[in-house]
Amino acid sequence: MRRSKYERPAHLGQASDGPRLKTSAMIASLAAEGQRTVAAPFGHALAKLAEERPEIVGLSADLSKYTDLHIFAKAHPDRFYQMGMAEQLLISAAAGMAREGFMPFATTYAVFAARRAYDFICLAIAEENLNVKIACALPGLTTGYGPSHQATEDVAIFRGMPNLTIIDPCDAHEIEQVVPAMAAHQGPVYLRLLRGNVPLILDEYGYTFELGKAKTIRDGNDVLIISSGLMTMRALEAAQKLADDRVDVAVLHVPTIKPLDEATILREVAKGGRLVVVAENHTVIGGLGEAVAGLLLRSGTIPPGFRQIGLPDEFLDAGALPTLHDRYGISTDAVARRIREWL
Known part of the structure; x- marks a missing residue:
């Protein structure tokens, strides 16, 4: 795995409430102990789809x-291109292939x-509305390798780009459905990719992904959590914990951040009487939270309370993911704790 010369060592920085803490390892998996997972769902889904889509x-x-594209490369070696450590070349080549009628799936890290x-995606792909799919691993706080690899602001960077669809899936079940949906969509797509052994959650709720659609995974009368990506998993887990305190929590999953499903969000918020909490694996600046807040202000739909759960506007520490998730407020316990405080 490539590392920047500016990258922090494998320990946590100085905490605000204590001394520097050491960690034994930087854990890459998002799954809790004993949780069901699927290995490389993106790679397997793309390899399968390519069997019937020769243009991929x-x-x-x-x-x-590290983006699970090696699964595709093994299945279709004549259709795999290794571009080296050259992201601008990667994007330029993908744009050229799209112009020739191919459907490129270009993968790298989100950072x-x-x-x-960015400039190459904007001018070579988005401005021309080319059919390129950009699948990027390590979105938000999904690695312990510090600021050089933590894409905490990628949604904020890409939300303002015209023609670009942004998808933030929750789990392996959704990723398997997202891949063919991306291929069916004409135009550029940016996918916040969960890779490796990806947790499996949404199959238990009978969930089906639809591009551009937000869906209620769980209903509740006291709190409405609007979430995307792995934070939908955290929201569902926190809802179960809060149920023990007789707090009834609804979870609205918003996998497509752009275009935003404004009608569904407004309908759910308008049900009234519920604290609205937006939870995202992204800085609180410029992501889903601000997109929802802007929508509510423009529509005149003001809930009784509105709160954000997300990453702080700062460069984050390196360390073990469970420790970092709890420190920065996106672990299950941290989410439940914050909601209790707000009620």
């Missing part, structure tokens, strides 16, 4: 193993796409 090609910037290749 896969490109990686030296990270196929490299958002920070290094």
Whole structure:
């Protein structure tokens, strides 16, 4: 795994309430002990889809193993392109292939796409509305490797880009459905990719992904959590904990951040009487929370209370994911604790 010379060492920084803490390892899995997982759902779904879609090609910037694209490469070696450590070249090549009638799935880390290749995505792909799918691993706080690899602001960077669809799936069940939906959509897509052994949750709720649609996973009368990505998993877990305190929590999953399903969000918020909490694996600046807040203000729909759960507007520490998630308020216990405080 590539590392920046500016990258922090594998320990937590100075805490506000205590001394520097050491960690034994930087844990990559998002799954709790004993939780069901699926290995490389994106890679397997893309390899399967490519069997019936010969125009699909896969490109990686030296990270196929870490974006699960190696599954596709093994199944379709003649349609896989290794571009090396050159994200701008990756995007430019994908744009050229799209112009020739192919459907490129370009993979890298979210930080490299958002920070290094933004101008190329904007001018070579989005402005021309080319049919390129950009699948990026390590969105938000899904790695312990510090600011060089933590894409805490990628949604904020990409939300203002015209023509670009943004998807933030919750689990393996959803990713398996997202891949063919991306292929069916004509135009550029940015996917916040969960890779490796991805938790499996939404199959228990009979969930079906639809591009551009938000869906109520769980209903409740006291609190409405509007969430995307892995925070929907956290929201569902927190809702179960809060039920023990007789707090009835609804969870509205918003996997498509752009275009936002405004009608469903407004309808759920308008049911009235509920604290509205937006939870996201992203900085509180410029992401789903501010998108929902702007929508509510423009529509004149003001809930009794509105709160955000997200990452702070700062560069985060390196360390073990469970420790970091609890420190920065996106663990299950942290979510439940904050909601109790707000009620």
